[in-house]
Each structure stands twice: as C-alpha cells, then as structure tokens.
Amino acid sequence: MTAYIVRRVLFMIPTLLGIMLVSFVVVQFAPGGPVERVIAQLSGSDTGATSRISGGGGDFANRGLAQSGAQIDAVSSKYRGAQGLDPEFIKKLEAQFGFDKPAYERFGIMLWNYARFDFGKSYFRDVSVLQLIKEKLPVSMSLGIWMTLLTYLISIPLGIKKAVDDGSAFDTWTSGIIIIGYAIPGFLFAILLIILFAGGSFFDIFPLRGLTSDNWSALPWWHKILDYFWHLVLPITSMAISAFATMTLLTKNSFLEEIRKQYVLTARAKGCNRTQVLYGHIFRNAMLIVIAGFPSAFIGAFFGGSLLIETIFSLDGLGLLSFESVLNRDYPVVFANLYIFSLMGLVINLISDLTYTWIDPRIDFETREV
Numbered sequence: 001m002t003a004y005i006v007r008r009v010l011f012m013i014p015t016l017l018g019i020m021l022v023s024f025v026v027v028q029f030a031p032g033g034p035v036e037r038v039i040a041q042l043s044g045s046d047t048g049a050t051s052r053i054s055g056g057g058g059d060f061a062n063r064g065l066a067q068s069g070a071q072i073d074a075v076s077s078k079y080r081g082a083q084g085l086d087p088e089f090i091k092k093l094e095a096q097f098g099f100d101k102p103a104y105e106r107f108g109i110m111l112w113n114y115a116r117f118d119f120g121k122s123y124f125r126d127v128s129v130l131q132l133i134k135e136k137l138p139v140s141m142s143l144g145i146w147m148t149l150l151t152y153l154i155s156i157p158l159g160i161k162k163a164v165d166d167g168s169a170f171d172t173w174t175s176g177i178i179i180i181g182y183a184i185p186g187f188l189f190a191i192l193l194i195i196l197f198a199g200g201s202f203f204d205i206f207p208l209r210g211l212t213s214d215n216w217s218a219l220p221w222w223h224k225i226l227d228y229f230w231h232l233v234l235p236i237t238s239m240a241i242s243a244f245a246t247m248t249l250l251t252k253n254s255f256l257e258e259i260r261k262q263y264v265l266t267a268r269a270k271g272c273n274r275t276q277v278l279y280g281h282i283f284r285n286a287m288l289i290v291i292a293g294f295p296s297a298f299i300g301a302f303f304g305g306s307l308l309i310e311t312i313f314s315l316d317g318l319g320l321l322s323f324e325s326v327l328n329r330d331y332p333v334v335f336a337n338l339y340i341f342s343l344m345g346l347v348i349n350l351i352s353d354l355t356y357t358w359i360d361p362r363i364d365f366e367t368r369e370v
Contacts, residue, residue: 005350012346017111019342020335024107027331034097034123034329035090097123110335119336124328129336132321139310139317142211142228147236151243156290159251164278166256182245187308190238194312198234206234209314235313247290254286291355 094100101109113120119129162171195201198208207213211231216224258264259282267277307319318337325333
C-alpha cells in the first residue's frame, strides 16, 4: 500500500501542472484583464464587480492616476480605452501586475510560488490571498461539511430501507418525494424557504443573513452553538435537496444489486438472519460505490454548489469570492482557489481509495497501476 500511495502522490504533480497550465493558457486569451479594469476605472466605464468592492479597483486606479501625472493626447495602445492616458502610466500598471514579463516566465514564477504555498496579494484588495481565503473559509467549510454529513447520515439509511422494502408503499411514496426534490433547483428552493420561514410572507423563524447573530460574541457557549446551527438550517436544506435524491437512489440501487447475488442466498441458507446478511455481507460490498462518490460530493458541496446559496443568504464564502475574482480579473485569487481545490480533490480521491481497503480488505491497490 505504501508504494501505491507514493505513486499516487507523485501522480498529483503532473495533474496539478496540467490543470494550472490549461487554466493559465485560457486566461491569456480571455478578453479583459486587470490592466483593462484599472483603465475602465479611470475612464468611469467600469460597471463590473470591481466597482462594488470596497478598497478595490477604484482606489487602485486613483492612486495610479496620481502617479501618472495627468492625461495627455490620445496615443495608440493595445488596451481598449487607454487613449488619453500616459504610456508610462500604462507601463507602470503592467509592471505592477507582472505583465511586463513574458507569459512563460509569469507561469514559471507562479508555479514556484505555489509550490511553496505563496499565493501573493490580491490585485484589487490590499491583503494577501491566503488571508482572503482564511476569512472566507469558515463559511464554505460550514456549508460543505455539514451538508455532506447530513446527506450521508440521512440518504444511506433511507436508501438501505428502500432497497430492503423495494416495491412497497414506503418505497413508492419516498421515491416520489425524492424525485420532486431533485427536480427543484437549489436556489429556487432557497427562495421558497425564505418566503415561508425567513420573514418573506409567512413565518419569521430563521435568520436571513450570515452564520451568526450580531450579539454572538456576548452569548454563552451553548447558545453560540445553537445560534450557529440556527443560521445554517435554511442554506444547508437548500443545498441538500438535490443531493439527497442522488445519494439515496445510488445507495438503494447498489444494495439491490448486491441483494440479488448468489452469496446472499448462500448466507440465508446457512441460517443468517436479516440483519446479519444485510450488515455482515451486503453492506461492505454495496458501500463501495457510495464511497466512490464521496470526493465529488464533498468538493461540489464545499465549493461549486455554494455560490448561489452564499449569494441568496448573504454568506461571504469562497464561492462568492471566486466568482467576484473571475469578474474582476483578480488572477492571484482565481488561480489560488483553483490550485487549492484541485489539490484538495486529488487528496480526497486518494483518501477515498484508501477507505476502500478499510471496508473491503480484499481490494489490493498494490497490484494496480495508477
């Protein structure tokens, strides 16, 4: 197993390199950029996300304009909207963002820094990228961890029950509810919950903003815990509505497939009761496919699926940070998030494979090629 782990860890290096290289190349051909953002701020034509960030591109542009001295007659420039700006100021902007270097050199510097987990500073916020991520991480961790945990704790027992009682009335009506829940988009369900339970039109039971109340620091420790989970009820429910369906049906189908195999009939013929057959024989084999879906479910809940929910419930997490950074062309934040979550995905996939061997010792990855 040690050799397999070493091979997988070494395989992460070219995988990360490929992800970063493709993303870097795409960015080079994407229209716009941080220099164009500052120019748009100077010309008063910036209507993007940068204009909404406090201490962001507008302040940076004003500082740059003061350094440039003044505007001059129209000059040719490769940047749209740069006419009337001092060419020396444009060069200073390029040097400030690192665009005075060729692309291959910038990519090499980025890889060297990222290998040391040095992600630099945000272009439009006077703060390091790691500090930004640290500030937003609690929100995304809260959403991702609790949503994944809640999904597995409910969906796996429900899926097993549906498999054991396949075709019963319980299986039929729960399938109907699950399919309806899967068909409802998470953001739409979030709006429905707000209307019903967050003071929209009916009840005012749950809070609408943030992870904690304004007086959270003054509350006793037990009240802090309750307040924290009280704020999580609506966003977690909104995110989990479709995940429940996927995990429940996956668990049911996996158990049904194992129940119909010959070794189950043999176990029953030897006198094993229902519980012994289900959890002593079937569970270990059926859970393999469920575990295989854990990495994608966790990463999806942790990052990809949280953007709209964070926006609707005013939760300032990594999803919203990454989205705004893409709009603002804040490349250090964009690439840092990409690097961190790609690395997390690779590590969690490795942990998932190792969990296979814990559930079923018959699996031996040493004999497999990566």
